Amino acid sequence: MAPETMLQEAQDKSTTKGAQTVARPKGDGVKRDSQTPSTPSKPGPGMRSDSFVFGIPQNGLEHIEREVPVSEPPPLPQNSELTYVGKPTVRYDGPAKATGKGKYTADVHLPGMLYARMVDATIPHGRIVSIDTSAAEKLPGVRAVHVIEHVYGVSELRDPKLETPSRYPIVRYAGQPIAGIAATTQQIADDAAKLVKVQYDTMPFVVERNAARSPDAPVVFPGPADAAGSAGGGGGPKDVPQKGNVHGPQRRLKGDPEKGFADADAVVEAEYFTQVQTHSALETHGFVVDWKPEEVTVYASTQGTSSVRNEFADVFKLPKSKVRVITEYMGGGFGAKFGAGNEGVVAANLSRKANAPVRLMLDRRQEHIVSNRPDSHQKLKIGAKRDGTLTAIQLTSYGTAGVGTGAGTAGPATNLYKCDNLLTEEYDVFINAGPGAAFRAPGHPQGCFAFEQAIDELAVKLKMDPLVLRDKIDESPARRVERQVILERTNWRNRREAGADSGPIKRGMGIAQSVWYRFVNMNSSCEVRVSRDGSVELMSAVQDLGTGTKTILAQIVGEEFGIPPAQVVVRIGDTRYPIGPDSGGSITAGSITPAVRNAAYQARQQLFAAVAPALGTTADNLAMQGGRVVLKNDAGKSYTLKQVTAKLPTDEISARATRAPEYSKDRLTYGGVDYVELAVDTETGRVHIEKVFGAHDCGRPINPTGVISQINGGILQGISYALFEQRIMDPKAGYMLNANLENYKILGAREVPEIEIALVENYIAQSSTDAAGIGESAGIITLAAAIGNAFYNATGVRIRKIPMTPANVLAALGKAQPEVEA
Amino acid sequence: MADAPKMEFSRRGFLKGAGITAASTVIESANALARDAKDGLSGPQAVGPDAIPIKLRINGQEHAVTVEPRYTLAQTLRDNLEMTGTKVVCDRGSCSACTVWIDKTPALACMTLAVDAVGREITTIEGLSHGETMHPVQAAFVKHDAMQCGFCTPGMVMSCAALLERNPNPKLSDVKHAVSGNLCRCGTYPKVFAATLDAAQQRGQIADLVTLNTGTERYDGA
Ligand code: FES
Numbered sequence A: 001m002a003p004e005t006m007l008q009e010a011q012d013k014s015t016t017k018g019a020q021t022v023a024r025p026k027g028d029g030v031k032r033d034s035q036t037p038s039t040p041s042k043p044g045p046g047m048r049s050d051s052f053v054f055g056i057p058q059n060g061l062e063h064i065e066r067e068v069p070v071s072e073p074p075p076l077p078q079n080s081e082l083t084y085v086g087k088p089t090v091r092y093d094g095p096a097k098a099t100g101k102g103k104y105t106a107d108v109h110l111p112g113m114l115y116a117r118m119v120d121a122t123i124p125h126g127r128i129v130s131i132d133t134s135a136a137e138k139l140p141g142v143r144a145v146h147v148i149e150h151v152y153g154v155s156e157l158r159d160p161k162l163e164t165p166s167r168y169p170i171v172r173y174a175g176q177p178i179a180g181i182a183a184t185t186q187q188i189a190d191d192a193a194k195l196v197k198v199q200y201d202t203m204p205f206v207v208e209r210n211a212a213r214s215p216d217a218p219v220v221f222p223g224p225a226d227a228a229g230s231a232g233g234g235g236g237p238k239d240v241p242q243k244g245n246v247h248g249p250q251r252r253l254k255g256d257p258e259k260g261f262a263d264a265d266a267v268v269e270a271e272y273f274t275q276v277q278t279h280s281a282l283e284t285h286g287f288v289v290d291w292k293p294e295e296v297t298v299y300a301s302t303q304g305t306s307s308v309r310n311e312f313a314d315v316f317k318l319p320k321s322k323v324r325v326i327t328e329y330m331g332g333g334f335g336a337k338f339g340a341g342n343e344g345v346v347a348a349n350l351s352r353k354a355n356a357p358v359r360l361m362l363d364r365r366q367e368h369i370v371s372n373r374p375d376s377h378q379k380l381k382i383g384a385k386r387d388g389t390l391t392a393i394q395l396t397s398y399g400t401a402g403v404g405t406g407a408g409t410a411g412p413a414t415n416l417y418k419c420d421n422l423l424t425e426e427y428d429v430f431i432n433a434g435p436g437a438a439f440r441a442p443g444h445p446q447g448c449f450a451f452e453q454a455i456d457e458l459a460v461k462l463k464m465d466p467l468v469l470r471d472k473i474d475e476s477p478a479r480r481v482e483r484q485v486i487l488e489r490t491n492w493r494n495r496r497e498a499g500a501d502s503g504p505i506k507r508g509m510g511i512a513q514s515v516w517y518r519f520v521n522m523n524s525s526c527e528v529r530v531s532r533d534g535s536v537e538l539m540s541a542v543q544d545l546g547t548g549t550k551t552i553l554a555q556i557v558g559e560e561f562g563i564p565p566a567q568v569v570v571r572i573g574d575t576r577y578p579i580g581p582d583s584g585g586s587i588t589a590g591s592i593t594p595a596v597r598n599a600a601y602q603a604r605q606q607l608f609a610a611v612a613p614a615l616g617t618t619a620d621n622l623a624m625q626g627g628r629v630v631l632k633n634d635a636g637k638s639y640t641l642k643q644v645t646a647k648l649p650t651d652e653i654s655a656r657a658t659r660a661p662e663y664s665k666d667r668l669t670y671g672g673v674d675y676v677e678l679a680v681d682t683e684t685g686r687v688h689i690e691k692v693f694g695a696h697d698c699g700r701p702i703n704p705t706g707v708i709s710q711i712n713g714g715i716l717q718g719i720s721y722a723l724f725e726q727r728i729m730d731p732k733a734g735y736m737l738n739a740n741l742e743n744y745k746i747l748g749a750r751e752v753p754e755i756e757i758a759l760v761e762n763y764i765a766q767s768s769t770d771a772a773g774i775g776e777s778a779g780i781i782t783l784a785a786a787i788g789n790a791f792y793n794a795t796g797v798r799i800r801k802i803p804m805t806p807a808n809v810l811a812a813l814g815k816a817q818p819e820v821e822a
Numbered sequence B: 001m002a003d004a005p006k007m008e009f010s011r012r013g014f015l016k017g018a019g020i021t022a023a024s025t026v027i028e029s030a031n032a033l034a035r036d037a038k039d040g041l042s043g044p045q046a047v048g049p050d051a052i053p054i055k056l057r058i059n060g061q062e063h064a065v066t067v068e069p070r071y072t073l074a075q076t077l078r079d080n081l082e083m084t085g086t087k088v089v090c091d092r093g094s095c096s097a098c099t100v101w102i103d104k105t106p107a108l109a110c111m112t113l114a115v116d117a118v119g120r121e122i123t124t125i126e127g128l129s130h131g132e133t134m135h136p137v138q139a140a141f142v143k144h145d146a147m148q149c150g151f152c153t154p155g156m157v158m159s160c161a162a163l164l165e166r167n168p169n170p171k172l173s174d175v176k177h178a179v180s181g182n183l184c185r186c187g188t189y190p191k192v193f194a195a196t197l198d199a200a201q202q203r204g205q206i207a208d209l210v211t212l213n214t215g216t217e218r219y220d221g222a
């Protein structure tokens, strides 16, 4: 379920999807970082009242009373008073990654393992008449062939009867999976894949959003169709009207926009265009499946071991207890890797048929087709009073998620600033192309590109400094501090009039802001073990996508036991351990860290209780201080952890904890403010990003080093999106022309600007750690808009279309025709 | 419309794919390529299509392996020898994830046939560290957190370590140049630059400095 989608659904109450409680911001867009401490009443049964550090250090920290379950550990003080939490910490698995020892799914070798290749459709639309696998089967070394009966991850007709039944799934995009082949070597599997003969009955197709909206365009689905979301998002609204290929609108109305515009002193209105972006994770989607009657073992390159287990159990009608999913290292996901996927289902079928483990990794072309960030065509209108107060916002967006849905862009317009009158209408447009999927802050980079440029345009019209306008309309205390940091630490005060440079190279600066939401997944559990020899282990099924989850968990356990994080053994990414949250929507750190701290705390309490008699004291007289176990009533006496565990009456103690509910019902958001300096070469149309300064908050940062790495990455992915990346479809042949890494350009080392990051601590008193993820609000949302605003400041011209390739830049400057018809 | 052709075509894809029917021709081309590049094997000599035994010298050790002549070095390392530190990302020369050294020079293992690496000295990421002691560049990568998912990291490390071999005092622009072909989707470049420059300055010392629980980065928070 897309976090963005969640916001668009029924407002105002927490939604429960399975056990996943989502703390959602109010859809009225008003409620943001709630900083109003609620007055505590007398604690209910099983609860206690406690005082938590609260607020942003720059504004002066306060304390706030919260009622929490008695089993919760004592409140953590602010980071500056802690030993390991909040301190820059070396990545737990850094050496394994730097030395090439980390085993990714693509690296898994099992005895007797076969290698597989996916066969996919070579046409964009049609019926499969026949599939002849006989030649492939005869090739020596081929062990199993599996022809797909159902395609997962795409929209499905509400009424399947609208389509004549067909033995094979209808092909709706070039690259749609058809079959899989397993062989003793990858070469043989690849050779055999080429020998599969598929006969098609072709149908008319359309691969461009604009063309697909036309009433006489070929239809991708013969009737209304909807896509289910993944654990990481994707999927659009259901039960909306559909005409031809146009699915929607998802409509949301608040107040009276018409009146709002009538009351406005200034109105800005424009159209914006964004392109399709592919995930391009370096490790492609893939699985190693070892199907045994007693247990199916699945090595998955996934963002959610739980989501994979659930879908395998679902698809193969297996009890979950017979599916084990392992993800030790994974080479990037960015939202696209949840569940079994077609490749997982095929690998499992092949393994079952061949009675051997099978490795199936997509090839690079397939990776570019399997998922993407939808494009957009947005019409945006904003009205404001002379003092900046927003009076009305109206957004209409069309976007294509190929054969999927989920191209909405209204998140920023709805949730960034206060505005009483709002109308948003979001349409999905089906085309014959691979399905969209969740991609780092679904909908937000697109929405922000339009919305934050429009806010800037409004500032120009109102003759206000863009930072000052945002001070007026933005209620988020964190972003207020972040704007102040930007004002103090960048060149903003020296900002010039738009288009001030007279030569061909024009320099400018701009900012943009992001909003993201605090989501919590209650499927977050952990076990902590302590052995008599003093060793400490933590276990959870949660996975580390490269965000540094292992490291922050080690820090939290280390803090409780007074041992360096590196001494904690972290075992995660295996569903044999207690369940972990799927990593989508920046959910992981905020969900799993409280469970880990609680388990560690409880294990420590058990340890104290078990050893107190041997130490001649009572458990409540023992405490952890400066890395040693101390007697509270005898300052002179202290022990190392090892000395204490040596007194354990049993070899091992362990404790298990599950995420406690949020301490308050406040619906919180996070955000960032990013500042860009750039130069536009108005003769060549090239845009050079020279400097980025990002100010961001993510609750209590657990490992600033990892947070900064993620923000660097978000910023660079954002620049890449703004300047370079673009899926190009061949309208005549109907397939993606640049499904590779040489023609699908992503940012490289030479395009990296100087980057500076400021982290703003934001204590929210919501859990035993107050941690939060940073993946979404890390810069990917803002950069295209910030670059657009800086482009305007440099040239005096608004650029409303990305990517800002030389051709699109020259077109914006009135010097050439646009590169691709939008 | 039956058995429509694959959507993409590459020379090496052709070399690999054609192996079923026309391998001997292929091997001649492969050798010709190698000769173009440097000297290669002594002359056109038809081998294949069946697997042939070859010996590869990897990280100072001789490895006997039987591979079809169309196998790339990357695949041979990963699938046959289970040395999976070398990653394959694009399999066609556009990302540098598979960077190894051949005779001390960075080379793309996905664009090198295993048979063409015979007689050469191959260094992989596994050969860069010695036991528990990391190469200074590896240690600096850890110290500076120059990795996120880590899938590009072995290739990055090989490119940066090679840079320091040929230029012990690189400038930032030299590092950018050295990794200009190495794609990182996680966007870890700034720290790759910092790590490599640091490794150059502290050659030989960092390995000892790095322990897992020390952070060195400046924390910009309040
Ligand atoms: S895998 Fe060799 S260059 Fe990409």
Ligand code: FES
Pocket: A282, A331, A332, A546, B147, B148, B149, B150, B151, B152, B153, B183, B184, B185, B186, B187, B188
């Ligand atoms: S660290 Fe993930 S691709 Fe570079």
